[in-house]
Amino acid sequence: MKSNVDDKTLREIMYITPESVDLDHHIIALYYIEGSAPLMKMAEELAIENSTGTWTLVGYETLEVRKKYGAKIFRLIGSETSGYIQLAIEAENYDPEIGGINCLLSDIAGNVFDMKILNNVKLLDLHFPKYWIEAYKGPKYGLNGTKKLAGIDIDKENRPVIGAITKPNIGLDVKTYAKLAYETALGGIDFIKDDEALVNPKYCPLEERVSAVMEALDRAKQQTGKKTLYAVNITTRQDKLLELAEKVIQAGANHIMVCGPYVGFGGIQALAEDPSVKVPIHVHRVGHAAFTRNPKHGIDAALWSKLMRMCGADQLHIGSVEGKFYYDKLETQRTLNALRQTWHHIKPTMPVSSAGNRPGNIHISIETLGVDMMFLAGGGIHGHPDGSTAGAKAMMEAAKAAISGVPLEEAAKKYPALLRALSTLELKLP
Numbered sequence: 001m002k003s004n005v006d007d008k009t010l011r012e013i014m015y016i017t018p019e020s021v022d023l024d025h026h027i028i029a030l031y032y033i034e035g036s037a038p039l040m041k042m043a044e045e046l047a048i049e050n051s052t053g054t055w056t057l058v059g060y061e062t063l064e065v066r067k068k069y070g071a072k073i074f075r076l077i078g079s080e081t082s083g084y085i086q087l088a089i090e091a092e093n094y095d096p097e098i099g100g101i102n103c104l105l106s107d108i109a110g111n112v113f114d115m116k117i118l119n120n121v122k123l124l125d126l127h128f129p130k131y132w133i134e135a136y137k138g139p140k141y142g143l144n145g146t147k148k149l150a151g152i153d154i155d156k157e158n159r160p161v162i163g164a165i166t167k168p169n170i171g172l173d174v175k176t177y178a179k180l181a182y183e184t185a186l187g188g189i190d191f192i193k194d195d196e197a198l199v200n201p202k203y204c205p206l207e208e209r210v211s212a213v214m215e216a217l218d219r220a221k222q223q224t225g226k227k228t229l230y231a232v233n234i235t236t237r238q239d240k241l242l243e244l245a246e247k248v249i250q251a252g253a254n255h256i257m258v259c260g261p262y263v264g265f266g267g268i269q270a271l272a273e274d275p276s277v278k279v280p281i282h283v284h285r286v287g288h289a290a291f292t293r294n295p296k297h298g299i300d301a302a303l304w305s306k307l308m309r310m311c312g313a314d315q316l317h318i319g320s321v322e323g324k325f326y327y328d329k330l331e332t333q334r335t336l337n338a339l340r341q342t343w344h345h346i347k348p349t350m351p352v353s354s355a356g357n358r359p360g361n362i363h364i365s366i367e368t369l370g371v372d373m374m375f376l377a378g379g380g381i382h383g384h385p386d387g388s389t390a391g392a393k394a395m396m397e398a399a400k401a402a403i404s405g406v407p408l409e410e411a412a413k414k415y416p417a418l419l420r421a422l423s424t425l426e427l428k429l430p
Contacts, residue, residue, distance in 0.1 A: 030124040033118055039082065050112060070090075091128075091129050134345070138309060150229060160375050164395075170195065174205070186389045256279055269312055318336065336351055348372075350374050397417065
């Protein structure tokens with residue numbers, strides 16, 4: 001059945017003024033778009049695809065339906081064939097609890113990436129009505145909760161959490177893996193985590209590994225007096241996540257870790273909101289660059305991080321200042337803002353810096369990113385010529401010097417492990 005309203009009329013009502021936007025009832029989406037058609041035409045097609053329309057007029061898409069439920073364009077800035085568009089999207093179209101972010105993104109970050117009229121589309125940001133955010137609990141522990149678990153009193157000595165990534169990332173049996181954790185913990189490190197590649201190989205089974213590592217960390221604590229946290233990787237299919245989390249927690253795990261892009265927003269939310277999961281969730285962003293790195297196409301890294309915070313990530317990777325992976329200063333700052341700034345009842349998420357951190361550059365990282373961070377090192381600790389205990393000591397000593405304002409070279413005169421690290425680990429990264 002054909003519509004009794006002409007296309008021109010349906011398109012005209014898609015435009016509203018910024019003053020007409022209702023922040024209590026609209027989800028605000030910001031996009032960058034470019035293509036070969038006029039900017040206005042592309043914006044209209046994107047808005048139609050994002051809400052009520054299809055490729056042709058249909059009978060039940062009445063003027064009333066388009067007015068009430070169709071996406072509205074209220075800002076359009078750019079050149080002839082590229083620019084920025086802001087849409088006011090009727091929040092009532094999506095239930096925040098049933099469907100939620102998964103359903104929302106399936107629409108507003110779904111078919112738009114496959115439209116022939118658009119060469120590039122990047123979803124840059126979303127603003128939610130308060131009732132939408134209230135449907136999400138966010139992190140259980142978050143930034144301050146993580147620091148507290150690490151034994152950091154933010155009122156007396158506010159500093160970053162310093163941690164180690166076990167290396168080699170795969171290939172170690174349980175006994176060797178636990179021995180390495182023990183040696184690292186002896187160096188006074190706050191946190192140890194599995195690599196994203198390690199979950200449950202036959203030579204290092206998950207539950208056996210957790211028990212062995214926690215026993216090793218207990219032995220280290222008896223010698224140092226310091227508790228070391230351990231994030232065990234439970235990345236798996238969504239319907240097995242809670243079961244696996246419960247198993248490793250029963251085995252003694254005080255943290256769990258998942259790879260965010262592959263367990264998804266729903267997986268993070270399920271873990272965060274389950275009352276039986278009484279440990280923080282460490283979220284790695286491995287794979288995110290497939291949809292965030294292109295500056296013109298995909299989903300913005302800061303927005304993706306904000307949604308992960310909303311779903312309950314206690315800790316989330318953001319990259320490193322000096323490392324082997326892509327780094328954009330502005331994108332990183334926006335991501336930090338998305339994770340740490342006040343946002344209704346949602347606790348701040350602890351940003352995590354990894355990939356290339358080491359004693360010789362931790363001062364630059366702290367100066368750039370601040371102390372409300374977790375800094376992780378793999379080779380920067382385990383590559384120390386005197387072993388992982390010395391590597392952990394050197395990393396902690398370098399961080400302490402940075403926070404105290406002591407030049408690294410000066411601190412190295414006092415700390416032999418740091419001096420050895422600086423003389424051997426300051427290699428150029430690829």
